[in-house]
Amino acid sequence: MNIRAMTAILAATVVLPLGAAHATDLEVTHWWTSGGEAAAVAELAKAFDATGNKWVDGAIAGAGSTARPIMISRITGGDPMGATQFNHGRQAEELVQAGLMRDLTAVAEKGKWREVIKPVSLLDSCTIDGKIYCAPVNIHSWQWLWLSNEAFQKAGVPVPTNWNEFVAAAPALQKAGLQALALGGQPWQANGLFDTLVLAIGGKELYERVYKDKDEEAAAGPEMAKIFAAADQARQLAKGSNVQDWNQATNLVLTGKAGGQIMGDWAQGEFQIAGKKAGTDYTCLPGLGLNQVLATGGDAFYFPLLDDEEKSKAQDILAETIVNPKTQVAFNLKKGSVPIRGDVDLAAANDCMKKGIEIISKGNVVTSTDQLVSADTQKQKEDLMSEFFASTSITPEQAQERFAEIIGSAD
Numbered sequence: 001m002n003i004r005a006m007t008a009i010l011a012a013t014v015v016l017p018l019g020a021a022h023a024t025d026l027e028v029t030h031w032w033t034s035g036g037e038a039a040a041v042a043e044l045a046k047a048f049d050a051t052g053n054k055w056v057d058g059a060i061a062g063a064g065s066t067a068r069p070i071m072i073s074r075i076t077g078g079d080p081m082g083a084t085q086f087n088h089g090r091q092a093e094e095l096v097q098a099g100l101m102r103d104l105t106a107v108a109e110k111g112k113w114r115e116v117i118k119p120v121s122l123l124d125s126c127t128i129d130g131k132i133y134c135a136p137v138n139i140h141s142w143q144w145l146w147l148s149n150e151a152f153q154k155a156g157v158p159v160p161t162n163w164n165e166f167v168a169a170a171p172a173l174q175k176a177g178l179q180a181l182a183l184g185g186q187p188w189q190a191n192g193l194f195d196t197l198v199l200a201i202g203g204k205e206l207y208e209r210v211y212k213d214k215d216e217e218a219a220a221g222p223e224m225a226k227i228f229a230a231a232d233q234a235r236q237l238a239k240g241s242n243v244q245d246w247n248q249a250t251n252l253v254l255t256g257k258a259g260g261q262i263m264g265d266w267a268q269g270e271f272q273i274a275g276k277k278a279g280t281d282y283t284c285l286p287g288l289g290l291n292q293v294l295a296t297g298g299d300a301f302y303f304p305l306l307d308d309e310e311k312s313k314a315q316d317i318l319a320e321t322i323v324n325p326k327t328q329v330a331f332n333l334k335k336g337s338v339p340i341r342g343d344v345d346l347a348a349a350n351d352c353m354k355k356g357i358e359i360i361s362k363g364n365v366v367t368s369t370d371q372l373v374s375a376d377t378q379k380q381k382e383d384l385m386s387e388f389f390a391s392t393s394i395t396p397e398q399a400q401e402r403f404a405e406i407i408g409s410a411d
Contacts, residue, residue: 023051024310026082026318028301029058029074031067034247036269040335044137047327053314056082063246065188065382068375075100080304082311083318088125088136089370092302101133102303102312107319108132117323118342119296119360125371126300134300135319137328138337141294141356142192142264142368143199145285146271150256151178162289163200163230166260170237179258181237182249187386189246191378193262194385195369197230199295200288204366211372216408220400228396228403234262235389254282262288264297268336268352277350284352286359294359297368298337377410 026048032041038059045055058081060067068091071084075095086092095101108114108123117123117136126134145163152159155172170180183189199207202223209218218224241258243249250270252258261267268284276282286292301322303315321327328339333348338356346357359365369378384406388399 023053024308024314025054025056026311026314027056027058028083028085028318029060029067029071029081030085031060031062031064032085033059033061034245034270035273036247036271036334036336037266039273040269040331043330043334044322044327047321047324047330048318051317051321053317055318063186063188065186075304080306082306082315083301083303085137085299086134086302087370088122088296088298088300088368090125090373091370091375092134093128093374095302095304096128096133100304102305102315103131103133104135104303104316104319105132107135107316111320111323113323116341116343118340119365121296121367121371122298122300122340134302135322136298136300136340137322138298138332138335139296139340139360140264140266140298140337141286141360142262142297143196143287143294144265144267144352145260145262145288146250146253146267147260147283147285148253148256148258149281149283151176151253151259154178154256155259159283160260160285160289162285164290166288167233167237169259173259178256179240179252180260181234181241182243182252182258182261183234183238183241183389184246184249185241185244185390186246187382189249189263190385190389191382192264193234193389194227194231194381195295196262196288197227197234198224199293199366200290201230202227203291204293207366210407211369212367214373214407214410216404219407220404224400224403225396228400231385231388231399232396235392238389265336265338265352265356268350269334272334272336272350278352284355286352286355292359293364293366294356295368296360296365297370298340374411377406380406 048055060070122136126132147159149159155176157169157172160166160169173180206223209215247270249261250267253261254271254274254276271282306312325341325344328341329344332339384402388394
């Protein structure tokens with residue numbers, strides 16, 4: 001095992017789970033620290049506290065790339081929390097294999113998770129050797145272009161309807177003294193932007209050949225060369241962002257200082273908390289307006305093994321609470337994500353969320369890269385993309401060659 005590689009309302013009859021006989025505090029670690037994210041986390045805490053237990057918030061600033069190594073270190077070092085966030089996929093795979101995570105199969109069977117969680121691939125990502133080890137909490141997709149209507153009005157050009165129009169409008173934005181594309185400096189942001197280009201421009205077949213089949217020839221081929229050319233355009237448009245965190249980049253868009261940002265649907269939470277209205281103040285383009293296919297990534301909670309029996313009971317209650325339909329609606333409306341249940345009422349969803357729900361309901365989805373490749377492979381990609389977007393010293397051709405090598409050795 002290589003732990004270090006991990007580092008790199010529905011019907012009224014539905015009620016929240018009953019509290020334990022002896023309520024207890026449960027520390028929950030996560031990396032949701034932006035304004036919109038904090039508002040969403042508060043809904044989870046409120047629902048859990050309503051069971052008679054107490055959510056002890058363990059937020060870790062700096063996004064997942066900073067938080068995950070800390071979480072993993074605590075678990076492997078004998079100081080486990082009560083529950084911890086990871087993305088859907090393989091980030092906790094080695095922790096499970098090491099016997100450090102609780103088996104939630106009984107809780108899942110009681111709640112009929114396999115029947116209500118859609119798509120079922122979310123639950124499959126929690127399943128190792130036939131046992132379920134996590135509770136999915138949302139569906140997030142990376143493939144969105146967020147546009148500031150105000151910025152394009154200042155630039156005197158129409159709001160784009162797709163990525164190609166955005167690129168064409170960039171000179172007008174720059175002439176008006178505006179940032180064209182907002183991009184934070186964290187490696188995972190550049191990596192996510194690149195994967196979004198793969199799916200939006202290259203299409204589902206290319207995306208799956210590269211990430212699902214680990215096809216090195218496809219990764220080195222002419223179709224991927226087009227993606228690297230688009231990535232080269234993106235890094236040129238992103239010059240001058242001068243921000244680090246993703247929500248700082250989102251703020252450039254929602255304040256009209258930047259034309260757009262490629263970022264996951266969690267950006268909606270920032271627009272929402274700022275009082276911005278979809279379709280009026282900002283525009284959202286799923287699939288960058290080119291290819292309306294979304295990757296069903298997102299977040300899940302894992303529960304480390306604990307010696308305390310009462311805390312273990314509280315873990316079960318939290319897992320039930322996370323999947324509960326009322327919690328799902330309250331949390332995801334604030335988070336900007338889509339619920340993991342197909343049987344909840346989302347009449348209050350904004351226009352952008354409804355677009356995402358419609359795409360997912362039609363089955364126009366792919367599995368996220370977090371689910372398709374190991375954490376180690378993902379880290380290699382992040383390092384490459386961080387270097388590529390930070391400096392033009394690495395050409396698209398050089399970057400593609402290194403990318404193909406990563407895919408060829410991916411696990």
